[in-house]
Amino acid sequence: MTEAFSRAVDELGARVDGPMVWGWFGRTLSAGVRCTRFGRCWLRLVSAPEDKAMGKIWEGNALAAEYFDATVTKPALYESAGEARGGYAYRAELSQYIPEDVCSPLPVLGPDAVIPPDSWWESLRADLSTVAKAVTDRVAVRQEWVDRSVPRFLNLPAPQVTEWETAHGDLQPANLTSRTPYLLDWEGFGTAPVGYDPAMLWAYSLLAPAFAERVRETFPVLGTEAGRVARIIVITELMQSASRGDHPELVGPLRRMAEDLA
Known part of the structure; x- marks a missing residue:
């Protein structure tokens, strides 16, 4: 994953500009990056066995960009890149960087959660x-x-x-x-x-x-x-x-x- 992430950074003309963040069970790897064309961005790499790199989960973010980037408050998707190597497929997605914390670092909200306005x-x-x-x-x-x-x-x-x-x-x-x-x-x-x-x-x-x-x-x-x-x-x-x-x-x-x- 780290090698594939480095290759994606190079292919998309970016450089890493923040800590690496692992997703659920190591399925994704993300970080803030800087890109000449788009400035500060978020780069997310997702992986799957090559024969399973298809369908709803694999294409979801790209299709959501087509449906909702102009109408819903979500990060815009700028560019994607993909490769297959060693039996695995990798999809890199370069998106708008959002300089806000999430409501919770974990899915389950803790008892001291702040109620938004x-x-x-x-x-x-x-x-x-x-x-x-x-x-x-x-x-x-x-x-x-x-x-x-x-x-x-x-x-x-x-x-x-x-x-x-x-x-x-x-x-x-x-x-x-x-x-x-x-x-x-x-x-x-x-x-x-x-x-x-x-x-x-x-x-x-x-x-x-x-x-x-x-x-x-x-x-x-x-x-x-x-x-x-x-x-x-x-x-x-x-x-x-x-x-x-x-x-x-x-x-x-x-x-x-x-x-x-x-």
């Missing part, structure tokens, strides 16, 4: 409304997955999703900047149950009750039947993730919320 919530609500109206054949959540997974992880009947919209797909505190907010990491965007994005942010905020309550106030859809279904589906996703060892601190709150929503 009204303007932050208004901007987020407007952007998610724009995203929801986009027409795409990309899929973030499938009914077939719901049918299999809700009984398995929550011991509840699988809800039938009747209302769908386009979603960011991974709306958690580590993908939102703290001042504006900018929405980061679009590789998973696609069609999902109505209310899915707010439900995701709410679920990752359960250890910060005041923040979670503000999510519910900002997105009344969470109080509807569609929102109940979306929350059950998000809880199922996070329980599946917890079964692999991710975010065990959320398991108790998620189980209690699932019982309340049953």
